[in-house]
Amino acid sequence: MTHSDLLVFVVDDDESVCRAFARLIQFAGYRVETFGSARAFLDRIRAETCPACLILDIQLPDVSGLELQRELNAAMPIIFITGYGDIPMTVGAMKAGATDFLPKPVRDTDLLRAIDQAFEQVAQTHAVHRELDAIRLRVGRLTPRERQVMALVVSGRLNKQVAGELGTVEKTIKAHRARVMAKMEVSSLAELVRVAEKAGLGTVAETHVSH
Structure with missing residues (x-):
């Protein structure tokens, strides 16, 4: 992704x-x-899909910058600028997820550094979302029984224990487990645990069967 693929919005009522x-x-x-106002900005971004800060x-x-931050609800990284900032305001903005807080007049190098860091955050967020989408796609390939086996295995059950829980034999569980590993594209139990946790399948509560 190049800089020309990235969009920077500026909201300030000072035209200069x-x-x-x-x-x-x-x-x-x-x-x-x-944009000269928060409302003008909000009217513009409702259909925006490209990476932006x-x-x-x-x-x-x-609408104040802090109110706009709350309304956006972390939809994109925010770099605050102000000539009237104070420590409580700065702390509040950063706790709410702002990536930086720069006093006016802003030095060019500081602003460009903040923009670069904001888009690094965007890239990391997109990478996490892509990984989660890929994991969910793999989970979708599992049969209901394979999901049950996976949930029990990642909770620490041995094959014999899983067989007892599901009312079947250990040989069958070994076959299910092998198919789970193949469909989830992992080669070890540690990897399976990691992807299961990311997919929200780290517990057996939702997939456990009664028998």
Whole structure:
């Protein structure tokens, strides 16, 4: 993914700040869009799907930057900028998930560094989502009985114990277990436990059968 695939939003009611940031961000190779209010920004992004981050002023004429952060609910990384920040405000913004908090006037190097870090976060988040999607796809290949076997195996049961729980013989469980390992594309119990936890199958509560 190149810089030209990434979009930086700037929300600041100071037009001169928007223009200066836009020039800098475009020069760095990113796409950029600027807005003078939170509402104008919200109207624009509802259908946005490309990787993006937001440079956001704390003091805005309609909705404040902190209120907008709450409304976005971590939809994208946020870099706050302000000429009126204080320690409680900074701490609150960072606890709510902001990637950075920069005082005005913002140095070019600091802003570009913050943007780079924001998109590193985007890349990591997308990688996690891709992995989870791949794991869920593999889980979807399992039969109901294979899901039950998998849940019991990753909970620490031996093949003999799983057979007893499910009312069958150990040889059958070994065959189910081999198919689970193949479908989940893992080669060890440790790997199976890891992917099961990521898929939310780390316990047997939802897949245990009564007999």
